[in-house]
Amino acid sequence: MxxxxxxxxxxxxxxxxxxxxxxxxxxxxxxxxxxxxxxxxxxxxxxxxxxxxxxxxxxxxxxxxxxxxxxxxxxxxxxxxxxxxxxxxxxxxxxxxxxxxxxxxxxxxxxxxxxxLIEKSQQEIGLLNSILKSTNNGVIIVDEQGVIVRMNPSALRILDLEQHTVVGFPANVVVPNLMLDEIIQTGAEKKNEKLKFKDKTLICDKVPLYKEGKIQGGVLIFRDSSEYQSIIDELDTVQRLSKKLDAVIECSYDGIYITDGQANTLRINKSYESITGLKREEMLGRNMVELEREGYVSKSATLIVLKERKTTTIEQEFKTGRRVLVTGTPIFDDRSEITMVVTNVRDVTSLVKLQEQLKENQELTQKYFTEIEEMRLQIIGDQDIIAKDEKMINTLRLAKRVAKVDTTVLILGETGVGKEEVAKFIHKNSKRKDKAFVKVNCGAIPKSLMESELFGYEKGAFTGANREGKMGLFEVADGGTLFLDEIGELPMEMQVRLLRTLQEQEITRVGSTKPLKIDVRILAATNRDLKEMVDAKAFRQDLYYRLNVVPLNILPLRERGMDVFPLIQHFLSTLNEKYGWDKSFSRDAVDCLCEYNWPGNVRELKNIVERAIVMSDNSVIASSDLPKTVMCNDGENIIVSGSEIIPLKSAIENIEKQLIDSAFQKYKSVRRAAKALGIDPSTFVRKRQKYD
Structure with missing residues (x-):
């Protein structure tokens, strides 16, 4: 201290x-x-x-x-x-x-x-009392007169005496057979002396107590020999069980390796030698730290278990070159201290081969994915177009091919699929990319202004005209690309002038008789069926064929499902960056968005993502934050009506068939339909085959 x-x-x-x-x-x-x-x-x-x-x-x-x-x-x-x-x-x-x-x-x-010092003395006295009370050995203490001053509970139990009948009385009167006065008289210490008391044989140790060279008393420590016999019998039982356990360990198909709580090797069975190729005499008695350092094992599960205090499974390689799967398990005592670590070793050569093959396949898959991604980037090369779906990538591949020539392209697709973005993509990949890209929405220009907007006019051509005249959009786009969006809305009389312009590559301003040569590449787009319009005499057939040199069909978003999630991520990232937010969609919200039919296509997706981000107060947007039209529907309620009484089994089968048919018609996918019904895809296919 x-x-x-x-x-x-x-x-x-x-x-x-x-x-x-x-x-x-x-x-x-x-x-x-x-x-x-x-x-x-x-x-x-x-x-x-x-x-x-x-x-x-x-x-x-x-x-x-x-x-x-x-x-x-x-x-x-x-x-x-x-x-x-x-x-x-x-x-x-x-x-x-x-x-x-x-x-x-x-x-x-x-x-x-x-x-x-007083406190320490009291602690030592308390400790001595605790020892005397807890020991199974009997202890009798006498003073220099041979009077008993202390007898612990074990001594009272073994001798069958009471405390009040012994303390303060001479030892040669209370327990004469034990000859305690002999300690005082001779001062000699004796060990393992056998003495009789009543019907018991006691094994005794006699120890004199000295102070300043003089005998101050003595201590007798003894135990009942019959208790030793029970211990010997119990030891024999334990030894027999140990031999049986040894036989079990030795016959185990798995390799078994046992260490103590300090990682010293205690046991190794025959299977361990067979699986690993190591000999037990090389490792018994040695510490795992040393064995790991010398390369007997690549890394020790035992050492990991001792560090982390929990069962651990690792792949281990031995100096023999063999590789196995090992599981180390800690054995705890009553004080939660690790007394042993038992490691099971299993030969997993075939599993290792499969793992290696899987690794090779994964590397090959990654290589293919990287190559495909590089091809995608080479094809797209545009941050404005997000495309992961193979169908969309094929469409863009075709668009990039036709971009190199001045062929007229007719871009077809539903509203909101991204026809304008594809038109810009074609322009950016053409030889005209450094010139103007002019968009004309044919459905947004009034008929009375259509001709002057497209072809321009001379000064004084009509009342209200600009004094200096005005260039038309064809002139503005000279040398570049003119994108005629919603071409199906073009009035019939303007279709005639457009056809002549495409054929002769020249325009005439309103109020002028002098034609002007132009060099413009035409891209047209519509969400209408121009062939039906031609049949209905609503669109000129010759203009249709003039525009439809290379048709480019942009699939709706519902038919290129792989693009939905990348588009969500793109819009989310753009809005977060714009407003300084850090919002994200939950898994269930993403599932709902991916399963939705998207009648408004990419434009609708962008609007819904923006609405959800702006309207939600939380950093993580849940499915409940989405519009009701988009929210997931886990199934449809089908009501069976009618007064006809049919067997319950038939009624249940009818409802099940309706549910399966309705789910497949709605989702167009076995996986999504099965998820909506809450069953496995394999069950869905089996039931569908049953009812079909």
Missing amino acids: KVRELMTPNPIRLAMNDSLGDAAKLLISYQVDGAAIVDGKAKVMGIITKTDLVKAFQNGVGPYTILEELPKRRIKTIHQDTSVKDVCDLEMEILPVVDDKMCLVGMLTRTDVRDR
């Missing part, structure tokens, strides 16, 4: 320029017997006690006298790491405690030492 454990830390202290009066007030205020006097660096310069103050005042020293003026005396200090036993004999009432720099860190008094 160190002084630092007994001292009073951070004691009160006085400065050299404090007065006697200051010292008196401080000692009285804190009710202490003394205080250290320190300099500005906390080094001890002296000590003053209440006794010192009384003597000073008796000698006529005034209360305003500063401490520095008092007679100096030798200061005794003690280091905080000094052993307590080294200060027990010091003549002191109060002693400053210092650190390595001789700075004051505490105060130690004789009272502190005395109280601690």
